[in-house]
Amino acid sequence: MSDLVKRNHWVIRVTHWVNVVAIVIMTGSGLRIFNAYPSFGRPGETFPLNPWEGQAIPAWLTFGGWLGGARHWHFAMMWLLLANAFVYLGFLFLHGEWRHIAPRRGDARDALEMIKFYLFVRRDHPHQGKHNALQKSAYFAMPVLGLIIVLSGLAIWKPITLGFITALFVNYKWARFIHFASMAVLLLLAVVHVFMVFAVDPYSLRSMVTGWYDRARSPEARNARPFYHLFGPGKQAPVRREDSQP
Amino acid sequence: MSLDRRRFLTISAATFSGTLLAACNKNPRGADKLLTLAESANESIERSIFRHDSMDRVPASAKVAGKDFPKYFISETVPMWDTAARGEWRLEVSGAVRRPVSLSLEALTKLPRVTQKVDHFCVEGWNARAVWSGVRVSDLARLVEPTADAQYVDFGGFDKGYHESWDMESAMHPATLVAYGMDGRMLSPAHGAPARVHSPVKLGYKNTKYLTRVVFMPARNGGYWSDQGYEWFAGT
Numbered sequence A: 001m002s003d004l005v006k007r008n009h010w011v012i013r014v015t016h017w018v019n020v021v022a023i024v025i026m027t028g029s030g031l032r033i034f035n036a037y038p039s040f041g042r043p044g045e046t047f048p049l050n051p052w053e054g055q056a057i058p059a060w061l062t063f064g065g066w067l068g069g070a071r072h073w074h075f076a077m078m079w080l081l082l083a084n085a086f087v088y089l090g091f092l093f094l095h096g097e098w099r100h101i102a103p104r105r106g107d108a109r110d111a112l113e114m115i116k117f118y119l120f121v122r123r124d125h126p127h128q129g130k131h132n133a134l135q136k137s138a139y140f141a142m143p144v145l146g147l148i149i150v151l152s153g154l155a156i157w158k159p160i161t162l163g164f165i166t167a168l169f170v171n172y173k174w175a176r177f178i179h180f181a182s183m184a185v186l187l188l189l190a191v192v193h194v195f196m197v198f199a200v201d202p203y204s205l206r207s208m209v210t211g212w213y214d215r216a217r218s219p220e221a222r223n224a225r226p227f228y229h230l231f232g233p234g235k236q237a238p239v240r241r242e243d244s245q246p
Numbered sequence B: 001m002s003l004d005r006r007r008f009l010t011i012s013a014a015t016f017s018g019t020l021l022a023a024c025n026k027n028p029r030g031a032d033k034l035l036t037l038a039e040s041a042n043e044s045i046e047r048s049i050f051r052h053d054s055m056d057r058v059p060a061s062a063k064v065a066g067k068d069f070p071k072y073f074i075s076e077t078v079p080m081w082d083t084a085a086r087g088e089w090r091l092e093v094s095g096a097v098r099r100p101v102s103l104s105l106e107a108l109t110k111l112p113r114v115t116q117k118v119d120h121f122c123v124e125g126w127n128a129r130a131v132w133s134g135v136r137v138s139d140l141a142r143l144v145e146p147t148a149d150a151q152y153v154d155f156g157g158f159d160k161g162y163h164e165s166w167d168m169e170s171a172m173h174p175a176t177l178v179a180y181g182m183d184g185r186m187l188s189p190a191h192g193a194p195a196r197v198h199s200p201v202k203l204g205y206k207n208t209k210y211l212t213r214v215v216f217m218p219a220r221n222g223g224y225w226s227d228q229g230y231e232w233f234a235g236t
Helices: A010-035 A067-095 A107-118 A133-157 A163-168 A172-199 A203-209 B005-022 B029-049 B105-110 B137-144
Strands: A004-006 A212-214 B090-095 B101-104 B114-121 B127-136 B152-157 B163-167 B177-182 B196-198 B211-217
Touching (some): A067 B029, A107 A133, A133 A163, A133 A172, A163 A172, A203 A212, B090 B137, B101 B105, B105 B177, B114 B177, B127 B137, B137 B177, B137 B211
Parallel strands (some): B090 B211
Antiparallel strands (some): A004 A212, B090 B101, B114 B127, B152 B163, B177 B196
């Protein structure tokens, strides 16, 4: 028994995969740029917030080969990432799909229920719409982090010409740190996201490629936790026809 | 408007293989073309938003880097002007100008002096503060009267063949100095004595040290690091 719905519009699917390419190149080249001076304190200063001050990122995690090359990639790929973000956010806005990720009252409680379920404190998967409350928070946090990354990036690219943006982050040194830290949080969310796709809902891969999603195999239908009830048809019959937030 | 599947797959495949190729340090020619295109597009955006009233606002209470200010030169040893062999050091200001001048250090220090505490932004990612004293390049330009042809300025020195050329707008920025003083003392050999370019509006490598010539030019002529693949514009 399957219950197929068209879950992701082609605009969402295309922008998602363009994002994967653009973010891989942006973080790789960004880390190569960072390696030219792998500290946040100015020369002669300490920077207690970073316990790995002076520690470079392993070269295999970087992209662009050398500082100049990485800068060229970074300053070219940023336009693709920005254009992609405009298409994605514009689509969410015009199509009303921002409702799937916008925070609302009860999200904190729902997120807590999800955590309880994952920790075996709660037996049954909480009822959810398109995304569970944890997913929703992550997908909302990503564009917010993106905005911080873009602004702090402009702040360190043009600290004089766009000095008013740099001033939002105190100064060049702090803007550079915030640029790095918000990238690290975004990357962490992306890693957890990929982990959860394979550990909880591998069927969602299909929905991000062809757009089709089988609700009879949703984590809620399978009562799936990471690595638990990973495959096979769900035991519970799907209740709702619409694939959106109630 | 819809993207048909074949086209989508072709584009994705091209993008992915481009990425994989690029991962091996040597960029494919297509990627290099794209990067060059992006660099020139970025340069026109950067030049169009450049303003002479965008200033570096370092708080008066901010500490200067002092002895921690990194020292840099391309010669094997600290470049020193050898008066015995080369005569008195002079700064030649020439090129597409009506009245070229040759200034001794003493003459330079008698020109209107500007003292400013500003950032030095290195391409590597660090910044360092110092108090710089010197003459605005725009004041030197008033002295020599550049012709209408003068669109670029080349700053060259005696640290081997080091030089970097600038766009006129950045050179004429009020914070762009030919500096001979640092932190209240005359410039030391490690930091470019007797005089160097210093400006917060360009990355460090554009700020030629051990300066001997300022040449106004109708065309740009690259520079030591620009010729090795770093951005030529390098504005901040």
